[in-house]
Amino acid sequence: MLRSPITALARTAPRFARGYAKVAPIAVSRATSTGSRAAGTIKTDQGLELKTDLQKELGGKGAHHNPEELFGAGYATCFLSAMGATHGSLHKDAKPLPKDATVEALVTVGKDAEEKIPGFLLAVELKVHAAPLKQIGLSDAQIHKLVEESHKVCPYSRATSGNIEVKLSVV
Template sequence: MTSTILYTGKTHTTGGREGQSRSDDGRLDVKLSTPGSAGAGTNPEQLFGAGWSACFIGAMTHAARASKIALPAGTAVSAEIGLGNGESGYFLQAHLTVSLPGLDRDVAQSLIDAAHQTCPYSKATRGNIDVAITLA
């Protein structure tokens, strides 16, 4: 089976959690700050949650099209990316809350399950971090 890279996002970050991150095309230019600090910027956990949420909606859209179902206009995913510290060091955990207003719960859950199997973020984190996905 051959693979094709569809897109490569390129960023350059300086200063770590108290720095700046920019994309090569200039579309992303954000200040970074430590989670919970009074810093003016965002943090990697928020960026990861935003990326995963957007990707997950795309995966649900794909699953819905395959099932000839229209996603409701109010479709949304809220992500909570937790940064923790334990005996083995720092770790991440995630909780996605999916809103598919107006869809039958069984249909909505089947779209969520399908999306979690195909979403690249879900695949990348599978078996690596604790993930919970809830239908709102």
């Protein structure tokens, strides 16, 4: 028997009410997707307009953007911002993060390797580039601590915690 969306929402609301904080909005961003993942358009209020396409591995042409790429862009940028804030609190007298500080996100779409969960799943690897951080005097140990502490405060990391596999690496 199928449940109506309202019934499903009502049954999950108490779990969310117990486990999640209510957000007091500071800023809201909008992205609108029309069409389909395979042949659609994404628009933002700031004028960004992107065409979407399936990756070649999923049967598409791979000629345009895809949700995983956009999620990765958001996650990498957010994580870099968290690193800047965390660096400032860990090293109050240190130079700020350099302009070429880099976080690369590899977002994988796939199936559960153990076949216990149906449908598609995501996994993310965040690669923090060490060279720019070493240029401001951070040691390997300090870089690793920065990455670990940033993961605790990054909003994307908090949103994905316990939901998808996230691997952190320093390269």
